[in-house]
Amino acid sequence: MEILPQSAFALLRKQLSQWYRCARRPLPWRLVPGVYATVVSEIMAQQTRIATMLPYYENWMRRFPDFEALAAADEAEVLRHWEGLGYYSRARNLHRLSKAYVALAEKPRTSQEWESLPGIGPYTAAAIASIAFGHPSAVVDGNVVRVLARLMGEEREFASNGEAVKFFRPPADELLDRENPGAHNQAMMELGALLCLPKKPRCAECPVAAFCKSAGKPEAEALPRIVRRVVEKMEVNRVLHLENGAILLHRIAADAKRLAGQYELPEPKLLGLQPREKPLAVRTRSITHHRIVERIYRHDGPFPVKWTKQPGLALVPLEKLESLTLSGPHRRWLGEILGRTRQN
DNA sequence: AAATCGGGGCG
DNA sequence: CGCCCAGATTT
Numbered sequence: 001m002e003i004l005p006q007s008a009f010a011l012l013r014k015q016l017s018q019w020y021r022c023a024r025r026p027l028p029w030r031l032v033p034g035v036y037a038t039v040v041s042e043i044m045a046q047q048t049r050i051a052t053m054l055p056y057y058e059n060w061m062r063r064f065p066d067f068e069a070l071a072a073a074d075e076a077e078v079l080r081h082w083e084g085l086g087y088y089s090r091a092r093n094l095h096r097l098s099k100a101y102v103a104l105a106e107k108p109r110t111s112q113e114w115e116s117l118p119g120i121g122p123y124t125a126a127a128i129a130s131i132a133f134g135h136p137s138a139v140v141d142g143n144v145v146r147v148l149a150r151l152m153g154e155e156r157e158f159a160s161n162g163e164a165v166k167f168f169r170p171p172a173d174e175l176l177d178r179e180n181p182g183a184h185n186q187a188m189m190e191l192g193a194l195l196c197l198p199k200k201p202r203c204a205e206c207p208v209a210a211f212c213k214s215a216g217k218p219e220a221e222a223l224p225r226i227v228r229r230v231v232e233k234m235e236v237n238r239v240l241h242l243e244n245g246a247i248l249l250h251r252i253a254a255d256a257k258r259l260a261g262q263y264e265l266p267e268p269k270l271l272g273l274q275p276r277e278k279p280l281a282v283r284t285r286s287i288t289h290h291r292i293v294e295r296i297y298r299h300d301g302p303f304p305v306k307w308t309k310q311p312g313l314a315l316v317p318l319e320k321l322e323s324l325t326l327s328g329p330h331r332r333w334l335g336e337i338l339g340r341t342r343q344n
Numbered sequence: 345a346a347a348t349c350g351g352g353g354c355g
Numbered sequence: 356c357g358c359c360c361a362g363a364t365t366t
Contacts, residue, residue, distance in 0.1 A: 045361040052352060052360085086351035089364075121363045141361050160346075161362085189361055198359065199355080228358070234350085258350055287350035291356080328351070 012211045013177045013184065019207035020187035023194060025050075028057060035107075036066050038132040042124045043094050047087060050193070056085050070098040079261070079325045086287060086328070088259065093119025111137040123165075130181040138172040139185045140165045143192025148172060149224035150196060153213030157225040164226050229289040236294045237275040238265035240337065241301070246315040247334075252327065253312065264327040265296060266313060272305035273297075281337050285329055296337065 024030065027050065029041040040060060044053040060081055064070040070078070075095060082091035096118045101107065108114045110133075115125035126137035138144075142161070148154070148168045158164040177184035195202045203215045214220035241248040250266040252259045268275050279295035286292065307313050316324065321334070 042361060043363095047349090047360060047362055048351075049353070049360050084351075087349055087362085089349070090362090093363085119363070123362060127361065139361075142359070143361070146359095161359095162345080165362090186361085193361085226359095229347090231357070257348085285351065287352085288348070290350050292350065 008211055009175065012175070012208050015207040015210075016187045016191065017177065017180065017183060020183060020190055024186070024190055025194075028054075028061070033132075035128070035132045037061070038128050039097070039124075040094065042127045042131075043090050043119055044085070046090060046124070048085065053085065056082070067098045067101045070095060071102045076261075076323075076325065080323070083262075083325050083331065084329060088262075090119055109133050110135055127185065130185050132182070134180075134182060136176060136178040136181045138169070138176040138181070139189070140169050140172050141189060143189040143196070144168065144172055145224055145226075146198065147188055147192045147196045148175075150201070150214040150220050151208070151212045153219075153223075155219075155223065155225065157227065159227055161226055164224055231286075232290050234290055234292045236292060237268050237279075238294055238296045239268050239271060239273060239299045240265060240280060240296050241271075241299050243301070243315060245319075246317045247321070248307070249314060249316050249324075251312040251314065259327045262325045262327040263316070264330055265333075266307075268297070270310050270313065271299070271303050271307050273299060273303070281333070283329065283333055287328075296333070 027041070029037040041053075041057060044057055044060070063081055064073060064078075073095070075092065078091055078095045079088060082088060085091075097120070100117060108117065109129065111125040111129035114120050114128050115122065120128070123139055123141050126139045129135035129137045130139065145161075145164045145168050148171055149164075152171065154167075158167065172188075175188075191206070191208070195206050199221055201220050203209050203212070203220065206212065206215065209215035212220075214223060239248070248266060249263045250270060252262050252264065254261050275295065275297055280298045281296045283294045283296065284292065285294070318338075321331075326334070
């Protein structure tokens with residue numbers, strides 16, 4: 001896998017590491033590093049922008065400062081701290097991981113050892129082993145795929161993100177700075193996050209532009225070429241019903257595939273209602289390849305069918321909302337809608 | 345190999 | 356509305 005002439009590798013690594021030392025963001029897991037901080041930050045960052053997960057990270061570390069604290073916590077409280085971040089299996093797996101970790105006499109160190117723990121795949125295992133233990137395992141995430149595709153001028157079309165990750169693993173391994181793998185891996189990702197942007201890359205500021213086949217060219221923006229899934233649109237109606245300082249909520253079944261055990265505003269069909277003309281509020285959210293428009297209708301009663309017969313429906317006093325895990329952005333919605341309703 | 349997870353922010 | 360983010364797991 002010929003990326004560059006051998007003589008160029010050492011200089012590229014040096015340019016990259018010098019840039020990284022100055023340009024790296026002062027992220028909390030860099031300021032207060034450690035094995036636990038690395039694990040939590042890497043799992044929270046999966047498929048999630050750093051800016052999005054940052055407040056969750058701070059809150060999480062206050063409540064669960066180490067593996068022991070997390071292992072001792074209830075799953076309900078763990079999920080409550082993940083509420084709104086999405087991909088909730090990450091939180092369950094991190095909880096399981098902590099319980100397994102504290103029970104281990106020999107703690108995992110290598111990438112291979114970490115990958116046997118729940119929620120740890122190839123990327124996260126390599127990240128933990130390199131950053132927290134200095135082991136020479138190269139990471140390949142979305143940033144690294146983009147940086148390498150442009151560096152190498154790789155124009156082939158990949159059928160999926162996974163295929164691209166597989167393709168760029170050998171060159172990532174070859175390029176890895178084995179003397180300083182943690183900083184090198186983070187530098188590659190930081191380059192993708194700060195300069196080698198998906199659109200309008202800032203090649204003029206790039207420390208490795210001299211080695212890059214796409215630097216300064218308009219073609220850079222088109223790399224990597226990955227076939228993306230079509231976005232599916234969905235529409236959902238929901239009912240807001242308030243009664244004596246309580247709100248009607250639907251608890252999603254514990255064995256449901258998605259959002260198990262979480263609370264949401266009930267859909268009209270659960271209550272035998274038809275959505276009326278004018279929604280109280282309209283909210284849009286998205287997850288992976290879904291884009292969901294949700295219309296929230298106010299209903300003061302009465303109900304055509306006795307809803308108390310429906311499983312999972314319950315009137316929850318507003319002051320008890322704090323301890324429940326609400327689905328996705330529901331807590332934010334309720335804050336907005338109830339705040340407005342109160343004024344009316 | 346492909347689908348799923350039903351989150352969010354940006355241009 | 357399209358794109359993509361420090362991906363992993365299930366099918």
